[in-house]
Amino acid sequence: MTRTIELTREPRLARLFAKAVATSAGRGGALPDLEVVRPDVKVDPAALAAYDRVCGFPLRDELPSTYLHVLTFPLQVALFADRSYPYPLTGSVHLSNRIVQHRPVGVREPLRLSVRATDATPHRRGATVDIKGQVHAGEELVWEGSSTYLYRGQKAEGEVPPKADEPEAVDGTGALWRLPGDLGRRYAAVSGDVNPIHMSRLGAKALGFPTTIVHGMWSAARMLAAVENRVPPAYVFDIAFGKPVLLPSTVKFVAHDGPDGVWQLALRNAKKGTVLARASVGPAGAGSIS
Template sequence: MTRTIELKATPTLGPILAKAAATGFVRKGRTLPDVRVVQHGVRIDQGALAAYDQVCGFPVTHLVPSTYLHVLVFPLQVSLMADKEFPYPLMGSVHLSNTITQHRRVDALEVLDIEVRVDNLRPHFRGAQADFIATVKVGDEVVMDEVSTYLFRGQKVPGEVPLKADEPEPADGPGVTWALTADLGRRYAAVSGDVNPIHMHPLTAKALGFPTTIVHGMWSKSKMLAAVENRLPERYTLSVEFKKPVLIPGKVKFVAGETATGWNLVLRSAREGTVHAVGTVVSAGADGSIS
């Protein structure tokens, strides 16, 4: 029987991350828990939304970017990963990809119901991966679906390990260069609640195996969406795969190529050309199907 964890308020993520880190070494399960995390009656803080818009490059309006709905989903994801029945350590997990389907624009005054569950545990050549599936509703209407795939490094699960695929080089061409400041990780953490130490300071990032601070993958996705959102229909699916960490401070180049159904998006290092993220936006029909 599915167990439900109902959050009465949005949790502060710092204590949850600390608890998850402290209990990570005792997590030894092999199966995903049959549990869902829900939060009803979520109201958007318009000041917090405006601050997020400014950090990510969206115009400040009463409409909610679909990636900001991820910000509301994220505490439920973390709560599920920190649950005692979740088999893998939260610290050290890697966000591999994120897919958001926006069914319609959400107004900042609307009241939301959010649900998150986890499914599809499978091998990865670097460990185990699973999908965190979120649904955001206004009343009975689904306004956004999301699938976030996370890697749990070094973990073993039954099944054939997929080989690392040789992927084609994403298209390059004229684009826009963004200069990323050293405090970008802290600024995005302040508007998203994601205070993972790898994003906060060079010393804590180095302690966790990175040469310096890295920017949040979801900031990259949000910034790419902000660059093309005014050319998108109300209903779309935006998928992004996170390839290489973006070290800050630094410069990245964003390239967007229009297709018959939407856009191809690429984020590269402005200096070396290293691919940091690749994505697609496709228009969705009224029933959520891809057109």
């Protein structure tokens, strides 16, 4: 039987992060049959406008699909903080995201958010888990998202699948984006993701990075914002994260449109050409996340 945690208000993420880290020791076992939900969520237009400014979206009465990820992210952290979740938060790596927008969502629509953990899979460096979220407006499913996390050194039942061939990221002429040193703190202020690797140079160094790095979901949002006015109202957006984006830095954004209406996107280091993230966005069709 599924156990449900219902949140009646937006949780304090800093407190949840601290709880998840403090209770990491001694975890293990299978993924719990657990769902975290938050009903009757009303969007704060001022908070949405601040997010739009940081991520490059125009101000409007519709929610960027990546902002719906921001709304569901505290539920993910509540899931990580529950002692029944078998994997420790410390050392986890955000590998990729898939978003399906079934239709645009208006800023004044009351929403029901939910997340659950699925598909614990062996990986050559540990184990991966997909955290899947849904957003309903009334009875209508309007948004789905899946975040894949790697838990280094952890285990999951089964055989390690062979490494899949990754498609070559697009390259060529692109836009140069200069990312300021405080971008991690600015995105944290509008998303609530206060992981120290994004906020503090000392915190980043303590966790193995030479300096602060930008949030992966800022990169996702900024890349989507650059082409969102050229994709249909219902779309699928996929992104895989590569090398960390150090702050401050200059990156190159490349976008190629295909004959099937699918845009191929890449974020590269402006000097070395290293792939930092690759993504695609195109018509949703029958796309969904089970």
